[in-house]
Amino acid sequence: MFEFWFSLEISFPLTLLRCILGQGIKLEPYGWVATTNAPEEGCINNFERLQKQAQAEVGIFKKLGFDDLLTKGLASHDALVSRLNKAFVNHLKSTWVPNTLRKLSEERHKLDFENVMLGMPAAHTPETRPAVKDAIVKASLASQMHLISKLLLFTTCCL
Secondary structure (H helix, E strand, O other), X not given: OHXXXXXXXXXXXXXXXXXXXXXXXXXXXXXXXXXXXXXXXXXXXXXHHHHHHHHHHHHHHHHOOOHHHHHHOOEOHHHXXXXXXXXXXXXXXXHHHHHHHHHHHHHHHHHHHHHHHOOOOOOOOOOOOHHHHHHHXXXXXXXXXXXXXXXXXXXXXXX
C-alpha cells in the first residue's frame, strides 16, 4: 500500500506548491481537490472498497502532514463529492434551467399560435363570454344535426 504513496510523497508537495504559486494548471472556477486511490485489500465489491478507501484516506492525509487540507475541504472524497455537487448545481442554475425555460417558452408560443390558427375561441376558458359559448354549442349541435340528417338520408336512400 505504501509503495503507491512513496512516489506521491515526493511529487505531490511540489505539484501542490506550484499550484499555490500560480505556476500549475488553472482549475477555475472550482479549484482542485486531493484524493487517494490506493487499493484496499480484501474487499468483496466496489462499494465496500470505496467505503474502506474513504475511511483510510483521512489517515493517509494526516500521515503525510496534510491535516490543513482536510480542514479546508481541499482533500478527501467527501470534499470531491461536495465540489462536484457545487459544480452541478451551478451548471443547473446557469445553463440547464435557463435553456429549458427558453425552450418551454418557445414551445408555448408555438402552441398558442397553432391554437389561434384553429379559428374559433376556446369555449373552456373562463374569460370567454357566455354568448360566444352559446354560439359554439349551437354551431356544434347544428353540425351534428346536419351529419345525422345526411346519415338518415343515406340510409333511407340506400336501403
